[in-house]
Amino acid sequence: MPGAGSGAGPGPGVESGAGDEERVARAALTRVIEPGDECGGRWLREFGAGELLARLASPEYEEPALPGATARRLAGYRMRVAAADPDRDLAAVAAVGGRFICPGEQEWPTQLDDLGDGRPIGLWVRGQADLRKWALRSVAVVGARACTPYGAHMAASLGSGLAERGWVVVSGAAFGVDGSAHRGALAAGGATVAVLACGVDVVYPRGHAELIGRIAEQGLVIGELPPGDHPTPSRFILRNRVIAALTRGTVVVEAEYRSGSLVTARSAQKLGRFTMGVPGPATSGLSAGVHELLRGESVLVTDASEVAELVGDIGDLAPDRRGPVLPRDLLDPASARVLEAIPARGAVAGDQVARGAGTTADEALGRLYELHSLGFVERRGDRWQLTHSAIRSSNARRGGT
Known part of the structure; x- marks a missing residue:
């Protein structure tokens, strides 16, 4: 299993890339710019974190100093900048055994750069493992919150089977399929990563307090939002793009037509990742979204070996499918x-x-x-x-x- 990250306290785990000023500025910007804000990402790319923070903080900078920013939007940003305290946030994440990593640093998973201007400003991380190394061999398993016993069983089976094959299982720590996939990986003594739509020190959902605690100890808990920040419906949707970009492929286990899991799968398709679906009863509304994917470019899978064969390297072959030898x-x-x-x-x-x-x-x-x-x-x-x-x-x- 990949080794642990290095460092402790504000800004640990960095051997190259962003300096302290850059890290502090990016930490502050996670309080100011919402996840997936491509306009903010473009400003960040053009001006750099320090300069962008200064432009957002100072009333002397007006449009067109930040192209595309209306006066109302600038006013909203400036209210957030005034309340941001990156030193406090960095200390808070360190207090729970975490860290903040930025693009260009050794632990940064470069596949997130495929998101372009919509990539995370940085990632808040809890856990000892090296995120970049773990993400190199990872698969997302996502699906319905209100899943059926069949969906929970399949998610747990995929989680444990992938973990036994040396794959890192990535999901969103939600009820239903997400939680079952995490538990399957943990039960097999494997590696799992929870991508949250809130601060990594926030337990959401409350009913998964023990599970998220176990993931933080045995795996990794990551998110774009600073410590203490709360989830919103839009943040859940935007979180899904990180799950899709971080992994080699996404498996959907039970999803209705409007499920957020389909957003993850479609994001994966746009990024050129593998997308897979586990079939279910044709009469089940919870299988309708998965079947819609399977009518498109997604691949039907039924167990971990088939997933590993699709997303893995040469030699990761599923066994031949045949009945018992008579x-x-x-x-x-x-x-x-x-x-x-x-x-x-x-x-x-x-x-x-x-x-x-x-x-x-x-x-x-x-x-x-x-x-x-x-x-x-x-x-x-x-x-x-x-x-x-x-x-x-x-x-x-x-x-x-």
């Missing part, structure tokens, strides 16, 4: 044709068997005696019939009862 499957082709020529009920003469198998009477007779010694057929006078065990085997092969 004794008759091991017969050579000629004997199998003779056996198939004997009806399920009643006895037939050897010459009838030969005609049915397309062979000579002598060849058929020799094969019948071989089949007799193997327990497939029995002789009744000059006629041959299947044994009871052969009939059961034939029914099983054909899906009968």
Whole structure:
């Protein structure tokens, strides 16, 4: 499993990239600019964190100093800047064993840069592992909050199966599929990352206090929002783009047509990531969104090995899908044709068997005696019939009862 990150206290885990001033300015901006704000991201790219913070804080800077910013929007930003205290936030995240990482630093997952101007300003992180290393081999498992027992079972099975194969399971720590995927990974002693739509020191949902605590100890809890900040509906939706960008692929387990999980999957598709869906009953509304994905460019998967084969490297192959090997499957082709020529009920003469198998009477007779010694057929006078065990085997092969 990848090693832990370095450092402690405000701004740890940095060996290259952003300096202290840049980190402090970006920490402040996480209180000012909402996640996914591409206009703010463009300003950040053009002016740098320190200069942008200064422009937002000073009333001397007006439009067009910040292209696209109306007077009303600037006023809103400036109210937030006035209330921002990055030193307090950095101390708060350090108090819960966390840190703040920025683009350009060693621990920054560079795949988040695929989001362009919508990439996070920085990430608040709890946990000892190195986020960049973990994200290199990670898969998102997301789905309905109000999932069915089937959905919970499939999510937990995927979580544990991926963890056993050395994959990091990423999800949003919500009720339902998210929580089941996290628990599956934890139960297998594996790695899991929770991406929150609030501060990493905030427990949301409340009912997952123990789970989020376990993830922080055994895995990583990350988010774009500073300590103490609360979730909103729009922040949940915007959080999903981080889940999609961070991972190699996204698996959706149960989702209605308007589910936020579909937002994650579509974000993954736009970013060129793999998107997968677990099928469910055609009559279930909770499977409707997944089936919609599967009618498009997403791939149907049923277990962790299929997910690993799709998103993994050469050698991560799922086992061949086939039923149990039956004794008759091991017969050579000629004997199998003779056996198939004997009806399920009643006895037939050897010459009838030969005609049915397309062979000579002598060849058929020799094969019948071989089949007799193997327990497939029995002789009744000059006629041959299947044994009871052969009939059961034939029914099983054909899906009968």
